[in-house]
Amino acid sequence: MPLLLLLNNKTAITDEWARAGMTTEAIIFFADNHVTKEMLYPEFEAVLDRVVGISEFAGQQVPAVYLRIDAQLNVTAAVFFRLGFDGRGNADNSWNIPLQHLADKGARGPDLGAGVIKLSCRSQCAVSWHQRELWDPVTDSKPTTFEKIAALLKRNRLGLTVIEPEPVVQAQQNIPVLSEQFSAGQAAPANDAVRKQLQDDFKQRQAALLDEQKLRIATLKSEAREHVEKLHRHYRSEAAALALKHSEALQALANEKSISRRYKETLEAQAQNLHDEREQFQQNVTAAKNIETQQVAALEQKFAEELRATVDTATAELKEMLEMREVELFYREEQLGSLREEISQLRTERQALLSDGGDKLLSRLAQAGITFVAYQPGLDHLSVPQPDLFAYLESPSGYVAERYGVDQSLYEQWLAHYQLPVCRHKVDDSVCGEPITKVERPADFIPNDSDRCSQHDFATLHADKKEQA
Structure with missing residues (x-):
């Protein structure tokens, strides 16, 4: 019954906000860069409270956008986030992204009709531990995600009340009429005003283009970083599989050598016994x-x-x-x-x-709004959900390694390197100890390569082996 009253009073709420000059909050959901569903923020709060579910999103991690919209249907702030749903279409109860706070602290975004908006996404996020739960808008293909949002709001399927801006009445200026007696000195002030207006327009357009390019560059960097992390994970998995196969082959070879050695010793003993018995038999034959x-x-x-x-x-x-x-x-x-x-x-x-x-x-602490945040050396602050707290207490390094998509052994090797970034190549029962560049992220750390100096890295040692061969 409360949800029904909320939906029936949706138009009254938007009308009151528009008359008061306030912004309206809305949520839109995307799938393959296409809008699939839109709703006002009170409806979204009902979804988060699991009062209602969205069956079409069951078992999915859906990208969505939080919007602030003014009375002229222009966007003033946007937050690009992801929301997971269970098998029944109910929202994830551990989801805790502060959308309104991220919208207030957002960086400069593109101009969507009401000036530069405040934007929070994966490539520019004011709260670092929420960055992995955000996503970047599509800006390298037409229409872009921002253009789709602007076009969707103009269609006004949410039924928002639109208040046209009051026309600006400009006082009539005494425009001088050119005549033969109009001197160049009198025309100079008018030209300066026009020139200043053109310069201001040019600076605004230039600033908007710079913001758009900065956002696109940040998005490309984020995509490139994710691709590099994916390649690193693939390389580590293949390297681990090859190392395991190599270890198994060495163990099998050692076992075969041990068995072969025992059989050889047994056969040699038997051959010696047969030889002794043959000699004894020959002696007996000779004597008989x-x-x-x-x-x-x-x-x-x-x-x-x-x-x-x-x-x-x-x-x-x-x-x-x-x-x-x-x-x-x-x-x-x-x-x-x-x-x-x-x-x-x-x-x-x-x-x-x-x-x-x-x-x-x-x-009780989680219901009171308290969030557990852990600090790990060399990494951002890590938000630990209440259900995962015992897993974190049991093995902090294992939990952090799992959250950042690496093995625990790799994370511990990286941590040792991060705390003391020196070359760990062994030379005559001692460590080289040459200072090296610190690897800031565990996903970028490659054992036996990232913790080696230029004289002992993988490429140099490989080249030396080829020369010796």
Whole structure:
């Protein structure tokens, strides 16, 4: 019932604001740079309070724009943000972007009819920890995102009341009439006024073009940075996969060498035994040359049986050793599985204990509007939602690495480099220690390359190996 009254009184609210000379707040949603839905800010607050849902946005992360609109349907401020929806079309309850604050603190944007607007987007955001939740408008193709917004407001599908600006009445000036007696000295003031007006217009247009180009350059830099981060993540994943394959191959090779060495030792021992037995047999044959043929045949048969028994015994011992090894591996896997289950159960119990004691207090703090912000060396302030606070307390470095899209090991290597930016190449059981340029972002850090000086980086060492080859 409150939402129905809110929708019915939408026109009355906009009329009252327009008559008072105030701006109207509205929200528009985009999909593939096309407007899909628009609403006034009170309706948007009902969506955030999960009073109503938007089924067409179910399970999506939707780009949207917060607008401030004057009485002539011109934009005065804009904030480009993203809002997630669950499978039922309800807004994410952990979403906490201060749209009005970002609109007040926005940088200079383009002129959309009422002068330069205040703009907050991914490439220019006054609050750094909200930057990753914003997006940049499209400015490199026609029509641009700003042109689409201006055209949408002119259609006025929100039903806003439009108040035309009062005409400016200018006092009639005594314009001198040129005549033969009109001297050049009298015409000079009029020319100076015209020239000043033209210069002011030119400066305004130049400032608007500069603002537009600055925004476009910032957008291109943001896109390039995201592309570089994507390439870095792809490179790190491939490097990790190759390193894992290399380690597995080395381990398999070491195992094969160990097995081969044991078999070789066994075969050499058996060969030595056979050689000794053959020599003994030859000595017996030489000594028994004068013995009857039956005795010689008996000796040969005995030797063959002993030889067969020796080979069978060695084979059985080897099989028994292999079976014992397999049994040991099986029991070890069972023990590891049992230990993993115990660890998982202990973590669950610990989480339950923490939740019973501190989760109620954290929920009360979150409902009171308190936001948890953590500081990490070399990074911006990090906003930690209330549901993720226990995960952050359990492993701050792991949580920060996950939020910034890198592995925990890579983040810890970068942190060591950030705190002491020196070359870590080992030379004769010691570290080089040459000062190097600090990498400011963990996503830009490449192990064994970013923490090396120019004499020990990957490219130089690779070139030296080729020359030696």
